[in-house]
Amino acid sequence: MPVQGLTPILLCLLAMWRILTPVSSYPQHSPCQLVQKTAVCNNGKLSSMPELPPENLEELQLNYNQIKTLQDILQYPSLITISLACNGLEKVQPNVFQNSKSLENLNFANNNIHIGYEETSAALRKLHALRFLDLSENELNDEMAFSLLQNLSSLEYLNLSGNLLRRLDETSFRDLHNLKDLDLQRNRMFEIDSAFGSNPKLQRLNLAFNYLPCLTDFNMTQLVVLNASYNSIEWFISRQDLNETFQLETLDLSNNRLLFFPFLPSHSRLQNLYLSHNMLRFYEHFADNSTLQNSSVEFYNLKKHMKNVTAQLWDDNLHGDISSLDTLDLRGNQVDYFPDGFIKKMSSLSRLRMSMNCLETLNLTSEQFFGSLYELDISNNRLNQISADDGSLATLGNLTYFNLSRNNLEELPFGLFSSLPRIHSIDLSYNNIGICRPDEINTNVSILTPCLQWNKIESLRQLYLKGCNLETVPTSAFTGLSLTHLELSDNPGIDVQDSLQSLSGTLQHLGLGNTQIQDVDLSHFRSLKSLNLSRNSLSHITSSLHEIDLKVLDIRDNRLSTIPSGQAQSLASKLHTIFLAGNTFNCCQTEWFRTFERAKTVNMVGKSDIECQDGPTRTHKLLDSQSFSCSAPEESILWYILLLVPICLFVTGVSIVVFLTYKPKILQTSIKKKYLKPTSY
Template sequence: MPDQGLIPVLFCLLAMWRILTPVSSHPQYSPCKLVQKAALCNNGNLSSVPERLPGNLEELQLNYNQIKTLHDVSFLRYPSLITITLACNGLEKVQSNVFRDSQLLENLNLANNNINIGFEETSLALRTLPSLRFLDLSENKLTDEMASTLLQNVSSLEYLNLSGNLLQRLDETSFRDLHNLKDLDLQRNIMFEIDSAFGSNPKLQRLNLAFNYLPCLTDFHMTQLVVLNASYNFIEWFISRQDLNDTFQLETLDLSNNRLFFFPFLPTRSKLQNLYLSHNILRFYEHLADNRTLQNATTSVEFYNLKKHIKNVTAQLWGDDLHGDVSSLDTLDLRRNRVDYFPDGFIQKMPTLSRLWMATNCLETLNFSTEQFSSNLYELDISNNKLSQVSANDGSLSMLGNLTYVNLSRNNLKELPFGLFSSLPRIHSVDLSYNNIGICLTDERKINTRSITECLQWNNIDSLRQLHLRGCNLEAVPNSAFTGLSLTHLELSDNPRIDVQDSLQCLSRTLQHLGLGNTQTRDIDLSHFQSLKSLNLSRNSLYHLPKSLYQIDLKVLDVRDNRLSTIPFGEARTLASKLQTIFLSGNAFNCCQTEWFKIFESAKTINMVAVSDIECQDILQTTHRVQDSERFYCLEAGESILWYILLLLPICLFLTGISIVTFLTYKPKLLQTSIKKKYLKPTSY
């Protein structure tokens, strides 16, 4: 037995042993997840860099924490780090020696912090990173001066993100040390001037200037640039340097959502493939050059003081120099402008053009013969214009062997070249919605040999898969209208008097989507359409769903704005087992027959779109949202409303009697006066 005097000493030694025992010998909670040589410590509520992680880490993610300061010793234990991400921490201070042992660091993400508070000391820390290639300083409230200070002597950078800051004006000193910069993101600042800002960046290939306040881009001479995004600014002019003999490497130019009046003055030698000019006020003015009514009109415009030590620029507004080199153009996006014609030879200058998007302009005519479209043309969208005439001959149509998608919807077309689409061997999708082009009847097909026709025959076009004839005022559709087609998508909505029951049967094997919204369809047999996946029956005044719907494997059903009061229990269960998406708003459902809603709601595989807009009425004609079932006033099963009437009638009579007695009690003379006036009238004798 140990001496009683040693017991207190043993207790003291035990307590000291517990204190001195290394913490690592005890299991501790760590907010980090280790994946090979990466530590994922995001959303860990950390206030500092963890200290007890493996020393061979190459990636450390610390996003969405509360690290306000990076101390000099924060990364001392992790000399092998290549990537550090510290986004969304509220980081304010980065001490100057924090990266002195991180000589391998290549990627540093400091996005969405408060670097603006301690930017001077942070700049000293960045200078100690000789291998830094990717730096993200977005969303840090940085001004021009702060950004310039932070980027001094960081010459190894190849990718820099300064988006979402407070930059206003850039000059030749802004990025003068970034000689290896290849990708620069400056979007979502408040820049209105970028005077000679990129002269020290000969390797810059991608430049994003979107969502700023730039009024123009003139004297563009960055021959090495491959991608330029200047969308969502206030640019009225884009003028490239015309006196350069070098070939511009520019492949993608995005000037959409600006205020361009003229087609951009492109380089005379370029490799431009994608030109995005949508949402401007652009049009062509070549027709004004020979207009004798404008005696004092000028054909050129001069720009002064574009840059120091460079002569003034004179630009011809409707000469060949206007268009520049577009010989490599693959995609031209001119949507939502004011183009009312193509200048002579404009389309011909684009021998490789495959996509032409002209939706929402002012074109009145389209001549496939004179425009000489590229044989590579794959997609043509001239929807929502003012087209009243489309011309073509056999020779011009034979050149369009690659044309696959054609959209001529929302125009003023009443006639088209005979055999226009049957002459296109690869035509896949045609949209003629909201024109007055009909479907040829059998007799019209035999006698119609004119070059221009008011109706089209659609049968036997082998490649056609999608046909949109919405809102074309169609009525009579011959039974053989779609014979020989393998359509997967047929849109016939907004043709209120159309009858297609018999003409659709030949598509039962291939049809996957059918649009019959607003066609006054009451019932239709679709039981043979086993491939049908999507059906639009909206705005048809349906009182019940067609029985054939329960026999096919539908995935999407649109029955909005009908007159449905309920969906029977068994039919609802059948639909719930098949459907993935259903549109039901705009119907006057009966609140007391909403078992279908509970079935759909419990089926986790079906999505009721805009469920909060689905409404019903209870027996008091009060409108509720179907999902608010606790507010409904309904009778229990088996109850009759007659019992409620018999129950309420005596109560109403009793209350009426009480009211009369009370009234007469307080005003008895009123009754006497009334009786005298009615019965005690003076006689004539």
């Protein structure tokens, strides 16, 4: 072959060799994977740095290994990100980062940095470009954290959650002038006196799950998000003498011990205020007592310094600027009324959540809600009266979700819901409100009535009427509606078969739990996806379920003994979720259980609680198939005894009769010897 013919082949081989050389030179047994400029070495049981090609490596992931000391990354000068979470890391050698001029992100979460924090501190001081640092879950105390954070002036994000911090002061973060996001949740802090005065760029602060008793003199005007939930805060008082507008948009004070509505800034942009699960209420009615016009409140901290604050606790001005509020969450408090003009001050309010309070009345007219209201939840209160007129209902033109469940309502304004043009979801569960018959319909909005008209509300999609003591539902009750969710559970004895037919084209969820229903024809409900038939003493599953494309079926707490094989296969091919606990199945007829188990797409919720019986009193867990047997029972010896005893008695009796028939003298002689003895006279 001419030499010229080899040239193209050699050129191709040379190109392939150049492509494959970096791969072949990389150790084949290495636990790492190279993805562009990232080395992923997680879960490799590594105790030291692996061998990696140093060229242009920018990210190194070493999470979930066993590296106790970090000391070998000098050969990677291009690194931007290092992640060493969950290693048991104890220290970083002081000179490790001397070549890491580009390192910006460092993750040391869930390690043991507290052991060698001094060496680690020396190493961190060489990172002049570091922006993100995660030191969470490292058992760091105040002194250790202060040492680790010295001179990290470039830091923007810092995570110190899950450590042992107790007290913060003005020196704690004094070098972090560029800090924007600080996570301090799940520590043991009870004091943060002037801790953030050196952080003018701080925008997000998380103080949740600590032991803070109060937040007074709040003056962080640049802060956008403050989460102080799950503490022991009784007071939140912002500085009132500042004319600067606070940038705070989200304030979370939920799950604390607030007694009063927080004293918010006079000028703010607050949009989301979360105050759920406190002890908050309003005290405006105390203003009639002249001796309480001014209240002196004394605040103490652990340095035994005292601050006196004199305030009229029922003064509307103390509510601060709430004009931009979008969401107000007051769930789980002790609010029994709204102060005059309180609702009116929130002109942008779209979500008001008031469940689990003490409201007894609600006057939609006097409260003066704005048209921005989208969600109104007043469930689980003590409401026995709601007042409204045409004007107030017209204002609520954007109201979409209205929850009045678990109150004491027996009457409502007749046109309360039909006058809301965009109402989408109504929950009246556990009130004594019925459904009007056609002859009970009234057109006056303000007239109170014990029943309501549901048809002709075109926007309504979800209707919840659980536990309303409904007995009869008029045939025309849902005519003209396009409901997707209808909940009628906990209405024992309710008859709904005829009234449901008008919803067959749109209904997706139907709740009929605890209604004493035995059978219902759902074959025409082609859109139905979720069905609740729990607590109904059902002995079989209605056959009409095979004809619909059901995804969720709840048949808990019935009297099912088995599910026929064909029915189980049909359901298993469609269902995604099924609830079966609370039935006592027959242990010898459980093929349906294996059918559902084999169907990988079906989730049997509470599978470990499904039980069966193999006798009158013996109950077993269906999952524990070793504990019961369904083979034919062995014949008991008792039956043989019961059969042989009569036979033996019969044979014995016949033998005695025959014997005495042929030997009569023996009986006479025996009688004479025993009873006919001679007597002397």
